[in-house]
Amino acid sequence: MILARVVGTVVSTQKHRKLEGAKLLLVQPLTLEDTPRGGELLAVDGAGAGVGEKVLIVLEGRSASDAIGRKAAPVDAAIVGIVDTVDLPS
């Protein structure tokens, strides 16, 4: 899984039926220094995340589908948690 920040929301009415009612969020993957790492992704929300929050993203299809409680949904990224603290003892 990777760490990311929720940066926006996406509205899509016409989409695959297995994504009906799913919340779609734009997330920016982060480095451990909280700087952007790579491009933005669109993830289904499995944790009730809001814009501005730091979250944990799973990037595997089966897991992402499980995270939103559906079988075989065509997804490859899902938010599975909101990050409280990240500790890096130096």
Place this chain on the structure above:
Amino acid sequence: MQLGKVVGTVVLNNQNDTLNGVSLLLVQPISSSREPAGRVIVAADSVGAGVGEHVFFVRGKEASFPFYPTEVPADAGIVGIVDQWDIG
């Protein structure tokens, strides 16, 4: 998944039987500020997207799921048409 813009279509002459009837679209991945975010890819379309529309697409095996039970050999699939997105 990633945001993308449909920029064209692809028609095949000869193809694997499992691709029969599958609509193939050229998609430019984009960032939320509408800048290109990587190379243009060919994606299998199951939602009826048209050139010029913004979409989101999935990569990997999941791209074949919308075509179940046909086992389509796709590694990128459009799974939704984007009405709008908001940052912040």
